[in-house]
Amino acid sequence: MMGNGPIQNRKRRATSYDVARLAGVSQSAVSRSFKPGASIAPETRDRVMAAATRLGYQPDAIARGLITKRSGIVAILISNLTNLYYPEVLAELSQELSARDMRVLLFSLANESEVDRVLDQIWRYRVDGVISAARLTDAQIRQFGERGVPLVLYNRAAETVPCASVSCDSAGGERELVTRLLDVGHARFAIVAGPEDSTVGEERVAAARALLERAGHPDVPLARGRYSYESGEACMRELLRQGPAPDAVICANDVMAIGAMDAARAHDLRVPEQISIVGFDGVAPARWASYRLTTIRQPVRRMTRAAIAMLAERIDNPDLIAERRVFSGELILGASARIPAAQDYR
Amino acid sequence: MMGNGPIQNRKRRATSYDVARLAGVSQSAVSRSFKPGASIAPETRDRVMAAATRLGYQPDAIARGLITKRSGIVAILISNLTNLYYPEVLAELSQELSARDMRVLLFSLANESEVDRVLDQIWRYRVDGVISAARLTDAQIRQFGERGVPLVLYNRAAETVPCASVSCDSAGGERELVTRLLDVGHARFAIVAGPEDSTVGEERVAAARALLERAGHPDVPLARGRYSYESGEACMRELLRQGPAPDAVICANDVMAIGAMDAARAHDLRVPEQISIVGFDGVAPARWASYRLTTIRQPVRRMTRAAIAMLAERIDNPDLIAERRVFSGELILGASARIPAAQDYR
């Protein structure tokens, strides 16, 4: 017996013609065999599939994309992957896209200036759609419209251009945190902000400031970090150096809050007895026993699913109107702030 | 004046023919204008480029790939992105590939059974090469050889099939840690291992055990985690429940070590005075002030660069012989173990 296991030529990959020849049908029949709803006799399909398996044939996605105008690829733009929040988002996006039979072309930006270079690549690869967790200018966003490439913004919204987006309600979450901090009588607030060009960061800070001002705390000291642990530490040290120790520190993200906690403890401040520290995001390390950070958790799973659902809709129907979906964050009562647990706010 | 800014048809994207017509040249000339070393007159190229800019034309990578047999895409396989170590690796790989003008097609696996599905996608997309930080069977690795797709394994090596790989010397690093722990007189060891199917994890554990055995510690208690913080905590609790508290715990990765530290502290054990805890990897949180983990840092940057260099070589020359590059880890003296700082080992 000669056996009929897989045969494949090491040099050239099998094409639909090779399969057609082996199965004794036309190339069209092979193509149709691989297309779900196509008009093909069951036994023909079986013969084709057997031949295909034998040759290790898979339809070439590149060639297919050329004719169908669909690459099956979604580009994901992420500013800096070391942010600790993004890997989680990326993992979810990747899972969900994979489940929908789409591939992920990943672009991680070291800095903003790379965006245009990356966009060029995106046009070249004819991606079916883009999810961007990186900052885009309005002009850049407009290009997507002009080129007919569906775009969904993740955790940022376009300012003047209408564009689909999902985000977490920064202002609402921040207000919830600050309200509670105020209610328990915190008096000396301080803020650890993100970089000025971070949309969500500024939203969070603005919301906190507005509420504090209304409550009689006009000039809250503020230090700016770059979302990293080290910068959180540095900000806290700076705040401690500049004046009397605050008794409540509002940080623009969890990782900086963690850095701030460590810095506060290094200054022999007990958290939360002497100083309350709150963050934003709800990343995994915030739950670690050494921190147990009080924070707002972004509903990452729901947000990523929403983003992909919106993108898929727009791939099927490119002229769909822009829509913004904003999810509420969930207050996580950790042990890093003196916030009473069970109480009724509305 | 009508202006000569970008003109683009919202419906159809411009092709090289459109550009050719506008520039008054042939399609070939357009193609050559975009190919670096091609034979084209400078002024022709300028005319073409002007027309291209005007139409917003970019060569279509899909169509180009069909003819050149190069997609410019490298697939990256990663088992679980939530591992905290991988995002760093991914970020580095992504940066470096982008610098070499290659795109990243990301596949993140929720579980091993997905590998075959993912490989199918890889064949379909004609990726130029693959870097895998996920576990592959020998049969799967062999397929790469048969199909002529260059493959570089990251932090794992094939068992019976020759295959290019880069990794960090697990055994060597682990031996360095254990040697030092022994030298200072630690006596009651325990191990927090990774899952049994983790190659590097088992290497680390085996190396530690072998050395301990030779030093007169034959049956070191062992608990198995899944590389997560929670599992590290759970393992430590289990070890503490099972017998007398160990005075040195060797963990298969940093995140579990961190969990173990928190669990030990929850049991009122002082780290490192009463119990030394060491990890492996050198992830960012290991450096946080609450942990300051003593660990072996993997030279991620050098490893990723090496992986990409090896891959690039093999894309240019597919018949290149297999090679394994093993990098030594660097001992990071944190504050989680009673290990003397300056001392001469060889």
Added chain:
DNA sequence: CCGGATATTGCATACGTAGTCACAACTGCT
């Protein structure tokens, strides 16, 4: 047994680019 409806099939072509080849236009030289 016939007409028409339906299910399959193959042929031919399009997708957008790169590259081969032949040829035209120059160049520098004798």
Added chain:
DNA sequence: AGCAGTTGTGACTACGTATGCAATATCCGG
């Protein structure tokens, strides 16, 4: 002026698939 060599150009085709269209095979009721 004539010739070999160089440079630039356009016509044409291949890449591997999907699909419209026409042709064929099959089926059904009358």
